[in-house]
Amino acid sequence: MPYNKNMHTTGYYKEPGPKLDEESPFKSMMERFRFAAEILELDEGMFQYLASPVKQVIVSVPVVMDSGDIQVFEGYRVIHDNVLGPSKGGIRYAPDVNLEEVKALASWMTWKCAIVNVPFGGAKGGVRCDPNQLSRNELERLTRRYTANMLEVFGPDRDIPAPDMNTDEQIMAWIMDTYSMNAHKTENAVVTGKPIILGGSHGRKEATGRGVVTVTLAALNKAGIAPNKCTTVVQGFGNVGSVSAKLMYEQGSKVIAISDITGGYYNENGIDIPEAMEYAKKNDNSLEGYSEADKITNDELLQLECDVLIPAAKEDQISPRNADKINARIIAEGANGPITANADSILEDKGIMVVPDILANAGGVTVSYFEWVQDRQGYFWTEERVNRRLNRMMRAAFDNLFNVREEHDITLRQAAYVFGINKVATTLRMRGIYA
Secondary structure: OOOOOOOOOOHHHHOOOOOOOOOOHHHHHHHHHHHHHHHHOOOHHHHHHHHOOOEEEEEEEEEEOOOOOEEEEEEEEEEOOOOOOOEEEEEEEEOOOOHHHHHHHHHHHHHHHHHOOOOOEEEEEEEEOOHHHOOHHHHHHHHHHHHHHOOOOOEOOOEEEEEOOOOOHHHHHHHHHHHHHHHOOOOHHHOOOOOHHHOOOOOOOOHHHHHHHHHHHHHHHHHOOOHHHOEEEEEOOOHHHHHHHHHHHHOOOEEEEEEEOOEEEEOOOOOOHHHHHHHHHHOOOOOOOOOOOEEEOHHHHHOOOEEEEEEOOOOOOEOOOOHHHOOEEEEEOOOOOOEOHHHHHHHHHOOOEEEOHHHHOOHHHHHHHHHHHHHHHOOOOOHHHHHHHHHHHHHHHHHHHHHHHHHHOOOHHHHHHHHHHHHHHHHHHHHOOOO
């Protein structure tokens, strides 16, 4: 039954949790969660169950610094849900990591896994620290002590970490080794995003950007736009943004603008993306001074007229402040939460199709699942097989959400939450509540 946009919102859907505030990704997530819950007519108990994390762990992480002094950091791990399978999610190191942020990211992982049909629940972790101020040895000691404190949480059948902000394959290797030493056996399935020599998967680094492009091509097909006839703008030129730009370029799209922390770079005739990537690589991963395009601001970049806009930088980049100035036909969210909840309706009124983050950037967790499967089997796939299976799963997920969108006459983002929440709720009803 199509959703009535004039339906009155009442009851518990508006009561629990903080009210909408564009500064908080958690609040944006809760606003979208409430909307889907009302369409699905979830009862109050189910709503509260799905809105509440299964487990929240806060640990002190004492580290002996190179100076000999002891410094204590705070670490987190939130398991939002494990109904579909063991929980899965990254670990981030940053000075502003906090429990509310980790809770929001863990819940996003739950819906993301459900949407792409990966048998995992959602989790997230973090340590409040500035990794740029830590030596390599301090970073290793921090990682190993955090892991030791999480030995009863982590496990290949319980909770599987992965890289996130300021963490990488080396940190995953330290986590794997610490867990393995305590388990008295090598357990490479306890983390994903590892070096290939330790059981990592081919294609993992490019997976998120590749997934973004797969769903972008699907959206272009629905809009009747040929990839080699479209223009693309990409905000952010890190791993996700650069891979997305490169793959769109290879599809024949004219990539007219890219950006990084130094600003935007615009060329109406198109940018040679492999050349730009090579320039950034030689310039300390920076586009500063890139002379093949005109310098513009990131705000100006977001407002360029184009067929495809891929925000792959930070959260809250499109809000009521600038949503009415966006001139893209399709937005594919490469970053987490680049559009605030109170900007959704503005973009919808402009007729812009938004492919939401919990679908668009789910390529990373999909290939993490592939890595876990390969580790459990002890048999590893070629990169071509990884990419083929990733493309198939991402395209199937897009088609599922598009069907839900058509059925309820809602946006793709709303369809994503409806689909993901319904899958977890249906599974929970079938399993029941253990008492």
